[in-house]
Amino acid sequence: MDVEAREQQHVPMWLVGHSISDPEVQVDGGLVDDELNAGYDMISGCITNSSFHKRVEDAIAQARSEQRTHIHIEPLIADEVNMHPGHYMISVIGFASSWIELESADPLIAHVSKQVLDLELAYAAFCGLNQVVIPGPRNREQTAEYAQAISAALSHSTYMQLLIQLPIHDWIGDESAPAESPLYEPYSAWDAWNTIRTVCKYSGQLAVALQIPQRLPNPMVVRRWFCEPIRMLLISNATFCPNNKGFPVFSKAHQNMLTKYMRLRPVPYVLLEQTEFPPLLRAAIKIKHEDDAYLIYLRHLQKNQPPQSTVERFGSGYQDYLQSPLQPLADNLESITYEVFEKDPVKYQQYQNAIELALRDRPVGKEIVVAVVGAGRGPLVTRALKAAELSGRTIKMVAVEKNPNAYVHLLQKNRDVWNGRVTIIKTDMRAWKPTFMVDIMISELLGSFADNELSPECLDGVQRVLNPEGGVMIPQSYTAHFSPIMAPKIYADIATRRSDPDAFETPYVVLFQAIDTLSEEDYIHNAWEFAHPVPAGVLGEAASMGGGFVGLGDGGNDHNLRSCKVTFKVPRRGVVHGLAGYFESVLYGKVELSTRPDTIDQKSCDMISWFPIFFPLKTPIYLPDHSEVEVSMWRRCSERKVWYEWTVEAYVRSGNKRFPLGGSELHSSKKNGCLM
Numbered sequence: 001m002d003v004e005a006r007e008q009q010h011v012p013m014w015l016v017g018h019s020i021s022d023p024e025v026q027v028d029g030g031l032v033d034d035e036l037n038a039g040y041d042m043i044s045g046c047i048t049n050s051s052f053h054k055r056v057e058d059a060i061a062q063a064r065s066e067q068r069t070h071i072h073i074e075p076l077i078a079d080e081v082n083m084h085p086g087h088y089m090i091s092v093i094g095f096a097s098s099w100i101e102l103e104s105a106d107p108l109i110a111h112v113s114k115q116v117l118d119l120e121l122a123y124a125a126f127c128g129l130n131q132v133v134i135p136g137p138r139n140r141e142q143t144a145e146y147a148q149a150i151s152a153a154l155s156h157s158t159y160m161q162l163l164i165q166l167p168i169h170d171w172i173g174d175e176s177a178p179a180e181s182p183l184y185e186p187y188s189a190w191d192a193w194n195t196i197r198t199v200c201k202y203s204g205q206l207a208v209a210l211q212i213p214q215r216l217p218n219p220m221v222v223r224r225w226f227c228e229p230i231r232m233l234l235i236s237n238a239t240f241c242p243n244n245k246g247f248p249v250f251s252k253a254h255q256n257m258l259t260k261y262m263r264l265r266p267v268p269y270v271l272l273e274q275t276e277f278p279p280l281l282r283a284a285i286k287i288k289h290e291d292d293a294y295l296i297y298l299r300h301l302q303k304n305q306p307p308q309s310t311v312e313r314f315g316s317g318y319q320d321y322l323q324s325p326l327q328p329l330a331d332n333l334e335s336i337t338y339e340v341f342e343k344d345p346v347k348y349q350q351y352q353n354a355i356e357l358a359l360r361d362r363p364v365g366k367e368i369v370v371a372v373v374g375a376g377r378g379p380l381v382t383r384a385l386k387a388a389e390l391s392g393r394t395i396k397m398v399a400v401e402k403n404p405n406a407y408v409h410l411l412q413k414n415r416d417v418w419n420g421r422v423t424i425i426k427t428d429m430r431a432w433k434p435t436f437m438v439d440i441m442i443s444e445l446l447g448s449f450a451d452n453e454l455s456p457e458c459l460d461g462v463q464r465v466l467n468p469e470g471g472v473m474i475p476q477s478y479t480a481h482f483s484p485i486m487a488p489k490i491y492a493d494i495a496t497r498r499s500d501p502d503a504f505e506t507p508y509v510v511l512f513q514a515i516d517t518l519s520e521e522d523y524i525h526n527a528w529e530f531a532h533p534v535p536a537g538v539l540g541e542a543a544s545m546g547g548g549f550v551g552l553g554d555g556g557n558d559h560n561l562r563s564c565k566v567t568f569k570v571p572r573r574g575v576v577h578g579l580a581g582y583f584e585s586v587l588y589g590k591v592e593l594s595t596r597p598d599t600i601d602q603k604s605c606d607m608i609s610w611f612p613i614f615f616p617l618k619t620p621i622y623l624p625d626h627s628e629v630e631v632s633m634w635r636r637c638s639e640r641k642v643w644y645e646w647t648v649e650a651y652v653r654s655g656n657k658r659f660p661l662g663g664s665e666l667h668s669s670k671k672n673g674c675l676m
């Protein structure tokens with residue numbers, strides 16, 4: 001099925017390849033055509049063959065007999081390679097020789113292996129290959145040496161992606177032996193990868209070819225790899241088990257893992273390998289060995305993937321994509337931006353429920369003044385009118401908006417849709433001077449970290465017009481929340497912007513996908529809260545210090561300063577790349593909004609208006625098993641700006657004592673602060 005047809009049928013795009021691991025097989029146009037006709041999307045093959053291997057072994061033997069530690073490997077010749085340039089190379093992935101040992105402690109072997117890799121990569125690039133798989137380090141004690149060799153290889157092959165082949169975990173026992181307790185080192189393969197990519201400075205050319213075993217590790221390890229740049233899943237026939245008719249299928253755990261990994265962007269390739277079954281398994285497993293049974297089953301899984309969630313559908317293409325937060329106060333939003341907010345199926349309903357509750361808390365018969373401050377194109381006005389109808393209350397409806405273009409839209413809506421029932425005012429709410437008081441003041445000035453679009457400052461400025469006799473504000477309060485996370489892909493993206501000195505001093509709005517949480521219980525913490533209306537005394541004092549809209553003097557906004565310090569326990573090792581920020585808000589009574597992954601389903605399921613926010617760290621910090629990470633954050637203000645500062649420290653505990661492991665510098669978004 002071609003790409004377009006698949007997309008039309010909403011079948012996810014999976015590219016499945018056939019791995020030819022026999023180094024004697026020539027990958028030519030005929031073979032590629034045969035494999036594509038058999039239903040594969042691509043094929044992989046060894047770049048060089050056993051003649052080359054033999055030449056290198058002979059050269060090593062010769063060098064040893066002469067007691068030399070360094071030899072020069074002559075360039076490749078035609079009889080030593082399995083591929084040649086051709087249009088079909090677009091469908092081919094190369095494998096570097098599996099016998100090289102870049103990390104060898106023997107200087108001769110290491111030196112020769114590096115030359116072999118260089119020759120193979122250069123030839124692969126000449127043939128037009130875009131990706132080459134390189135066997136990962138076998139001697140994990142020597143990972144730094146391996147990483148150094150890969151770093152050098154990267155600098156030679158500027159356009160090619162190098163995929164490091166690694167198992168999902170390392171076995172320390174017999175994988176096929178039945179075992180109660182795990183016989184594997186859950187994070188040792190990931191440790192090796194972490195060293196390699198750190199040494200290679202998170203190069204975007206480097207990715208993982210992950211081998212999927214028959215017995216999967218615990219879900220923590222599956223999740224850990226999920227945050228890494230997996231470009232390929234290597235699945236051997238030994239990974240399948242037979243169904244009751246003897247055909248190869250996946251266990252439920254494998255199916256779930258595949259569903260998870262195949263939602264990554266870019267979608268990893270699946271490469272089917274034919275390996276010999278381990279002797280014990282061969283006797284035990286009776287899989288029907290029809291050549292295409294494995295591929296047919298994978299295509300069946302592909303067609304039967306669970307449908308995407310609302311958030312996945314809405315956020316498609318935005319996963320892990322960094323955006324600058326909006327500044328709706330300093331800038332005037334475009335109609336299209338409002339239109340995107342208005343697609344949210346949940347936020348406006350929650351607001352309507354909250355407004356209806358607030359109206360029902362007031363007596364029938366008396367006119368209630370309801371104002372939407374920052375009305376945009378008017379969706380909350382429509383909801384307020386609806387809530388009045390449902391609650392049987394009489395309201396005077398007012399809409400305040402400072403964006404002159406949105407104001408025109410509000411006027412048109414009042415004429416054509418609201419039958420002139422709404423009083424529309426074009427002003428900054430902080431300068432609004434109505435002749436009446438407002439009973440219910442509705443706003444939606446929240447950012448991804450609650451207060452980062454200056455809701456507190458705007459609402460302080462308009463609170464003057466709230467009826468002191470029982471006036472209420474919707475939202476009544478909001479809280480900012482955060483969690484230290486591993487986000488290597490996002491970190492790598494920001495690292496490419498190093499020419500911008502503020503790249504790591506900016507919070508980014510981002511729909512997280514490839515991330516891992518570092519803490520387990522209580523992995524998200526509340527940073528601080530804002531509640532409205534602010535006690536009259538607090539605002540009065542701020543005004544006397546120069547607060548309010550006009551001429552905000554020194555200290556006038558100090559009541560909106562906040563800070564927090566939170567310690568998170570980290571049970572399993574990882575790397576902290578920054579902080580994920582979320583928010584919760586009490587609109588009115590029990591009606592709430594949440595973007596926290598652990599409470600969104602209960603408070604405002606399927607709400608899509610806000611992606612989370614990410615506060616990056618310039619230098620990632622490694623956290624060992626059973627460590628602690630301590631986060632300090634500040635909301636800071638000057639007369640004209642609000643910004644955030646953040647720093648992260650790592651500790652280990654021994655007995656009652658805590659030992660510092662290291663900490664980040666103080667990050668500050670002052671230069672990119674939100675303008676008042």
Ligand SMILES: C[S@@+](CC[C@H](N)C(=O)[O-])C[C@H]1O[C@@H](n2cnc3c(N)ncnc32)[C@H](O)[C@@H]1O
Nearest residue numbers: 328329374375376401402403427428429444458
């Ligand atoms: C996030 S939008 C929400 C729009 C709309 N209420 C909705 O929910 O779709 C915030 C709106 O508040 C307006 N706004 C922000 N600060 C304001 C201020 N100080 N005075 C008046 N309007 C303001 C912006 O122009 C923008 O239209």
